[in-house]
Amino acid sequence: MNRIRLHWRLLLCLAFTVPAGAQTAQNVAQILGFENGTGGTFPTGWSGSTNGTILTDCTVAHSGNCSARIQRTSSSSGAFSYLQVSIPMTFTGQTLTWSGWVKTQDVNGYAAIYFGEYDSSGNNYGFATTQYLAVEGTTDWTQYTVTLPVYSQASYVNIGALLGGTGTAWVDDLQLLVDCQPVANAPAAGSAPPGFTGDHQFDNGSGVAIASLSDVQIQNLATLAKVWGFLKYYHPAVTSGQHQWDYDLFRAIPSVLAAGDAPTANQAIAAWINARLGNTVTSCNAAAILDTSDLYMGPNLDWISGVPPLSSSLSQALQSIYANRAPVAQSFFVSLAPGVLNPVFQNESEYSNITLPDSGYQLLALFRFWNMIEYFYPDRDVMANDPASSPTYWDDVLVQSIPGIAMAQSTLEYQQQLLLFIAKINDTHANLWSSLAARPPIGSCQLPVQVRFVQGVPVVTGYLSAADGANSGLQVGDVIRQLDGTAVGDLVAQWTPYYADSNQAARLRDIGNAMTQGACGTASVSILRGQQPLSLTSGRVPTSTLNLTSNGEADLPGNTFQMLSKDIAYLKLSSVVAAQSANYIQSAAGTKGLIIDIRNYPSDFVVFTLGDLLASEPVNFVQFTYGDVATPGAFHWQSPLLGLTPAQPNYPGRVVVLVDGVTQSQAEYTALAFRAAGAIIVGSTTAGADGNVSTVPLPGGLYSLFSGIGVFYPDQRPTQRVGIVPDITVAPTIAGIRAGRDEVLEAAIRIIERGLLTETGPARKPL
Secondary structure (H helix, E strand, O other): OOOOOOOHHHHHHHHHHOOOEEOOOOOOHHHHOOOOOOOOOOOOOOEEOOOOOEEEEOOOOOOOOOEEEEEEOOOOOOOEEEEEEEEEOOEOOOEEEEEEEEEEEEEEEEEEEEEEEEOOOOOEEEEEEOHHHOEEEEEEEEEEEEEEEOOOOOOEEEEEEEEEEEEEEEEEEEEEEEOOEEHHHOOEOOOOOHHHHOOOOOOOOOOOOOOOOOHHHHHHHHHHHHHHHHHHHHOHHHHOOOOOHHHHHHHHHHHHHHOOOHHHHHHHHHHHHHHHHOOOOOOOOOOOOOOOOOEEEOOOOHHHHOOOOOOHHHHHHHHHHHHOOOOOOOOOOOEEOOOOOOEEOOOOOOOOOOOOOOHHHHHHHHHHHHHHHHHHOOOHHHOOOOHHHOOOHHHHHHHHHHHHHHOOOOHHHHHHHHHHHHHOOOOOOOOOHHHHHHOOOOOOEEOOEEEEEEOOEEEEEEEOOHHHHHHOOOOOOOEEEEEOOEEHHHHHHHHHHHOOOOOHHHHHHHHHHHOOEEOOEEEEEEEEEOOEEEEEEEEEEEHHHOOOOOOOOOOOOOOOEEEOOOOEEEEEHHHOOHHHHHHHHHHOOOOOEEEEEOOOOOOOOOOOOOHHHHOOOOEOOOEEEEEOOOOOOOEEEOOOOOOEOOOOOOOOOEEEEEEOOOOOOHHHHHHHHHHHOOOEEEEOOOOOOOOOEEEEEEOOOEEEEEEOOEEEOOOOOEOOOOOOOOOEEOOOOHHHHHHOOOHHHHHHHHHHHHOOOOOOOOOOOOO
């Protein structure tokens, strides 16, 4: 038999371009069984082929009295006939299921059902069809099902059936389900499920107070944290928002705390799961399948099959939940940002009005953040300083963090314990940004000087207030040795655990910025000025009166674009304007070299507007990874994005990019792109935190962030924690600071003047 195939891409296009009969979710059920039509007429409520091949048939039906019949002969026009209806997506949910019963007779081709999700501009977010099941020949009534995640960006869904080739097909008892319920029963878009909104038991406090913890209790709480987080992102009753899952944690904690050993805690956890979620997981949909073709990192779920510490029954329950997980694109608690694909944690409350201390809410903060990292942090594999020798690093962090956070007795102590926990993520983006005042050194005043670590020691590099700086007694180039009688080395050792940074370059940058903070009044400072040790008293002034905008940026004062000589142009990105990119390049025309200073944070996004003008040939410069909502903990390689494309006016000269520890995130991404365009990177290692950030709300009105997508070189070398390593390493010296020199800029000038290429790497653009 000759099998006729209609490519699914044509079907997808058909589903959007053909005018569809408009229905609502409420009345669509009336037309899916074809009982409201008249025999011999086109099915009521549907649109589709008008060539006489589709009729209501009230002599053949799967149930009831009527079905839809598609009958084609060799003289029928077109390659196929279809019937279709469009439904606005005014509902919310996780999965869409389109199913129907199909009967065929003498089909030389195929019969199929199909559906797709679209936005108002016609962009397709998902399309599924049974075409490749090869429903042909003569078959009795058979039910077929296709499933799609619900995409929040979509505004309508098109559902339909078709017959390609010749023969006769009947379709009947069609169903469109949202989370296994008829679409008419689905919650309205923008609404929260009653199970989430209707639970108020712990609005005024968790009722959990912990004054001490044994080692057994800590381990049992760690097990609860992992099980609670697994269920939050895997169990369909939780991922669909049917439970106020934070409050369910508070229901579990007391019995787990009361357990005297791990088996008893397991029994308590199993009983809690059964009471809240039942002991079985059922779904009308096929389970999600992990696509390994583009897999970067799989979920870390060996523990759910580990017996011990889990009991056999608890382990089996968790494995069943994993095996039956739904193929969702978003859950009630997490989705992926359109286009970028970093996680968005919606429906997470900050519980700003909770009175602290409250051990339950404090543990909630830890458990929530720990599981967000476990399942949606794309750099989970590089958090440990030595991942190969620390396979249980993140589990160990959980256990280590429970006592301090659970037993914190004040808001300040709670915030500081969170700072200690967050620092272990080793991500410069991940800080307790709501509470930096709790990070040591604590105080609302500081010395009016900019401090930067140079050659491993803190050095005064400038003044934060001209008047106060002049009266401080400190001079540019002074090396700070002691503050209030404590050696700087000891202070750095005390403070380092509270600083959430990807690498040492960023950590010393941040410690330097905060180093002189403290109580208002005078501070004793021991310094080294040249070779002379000195002790002096300097006044701390209110931080609010100081100019902190530079944040240690080392670029030149003055205009965004400058001519350093007739042969060398200079462009700093701290004040760059993307729309002026062509003007900058035109102004640099005829020069031997262009220095682009990214020892700052770009004021505008110029990766492509400027990068295209630097590229001499098309080039990809980055590859991303992103999380998987259907299999949390898994991360996939994103298809390579369009890179730089040469554009006019193109700059033909040498390009040197300046970077240092201030270069972070968008600045690192920009340096990555410009390097691919042929630029030489000069300076010191960057902050090692790239990628769009995701926000983490925390109890107590707090919040944090973390890097939400993995950022790699095109050859899949990582940038997280590594940073952008310079082609030529040049760092400031204490002597240079004292002399007022910019040694990094001087090196860039020499590279251009002497026509140098990189010292260790391949040649870039020839002069």
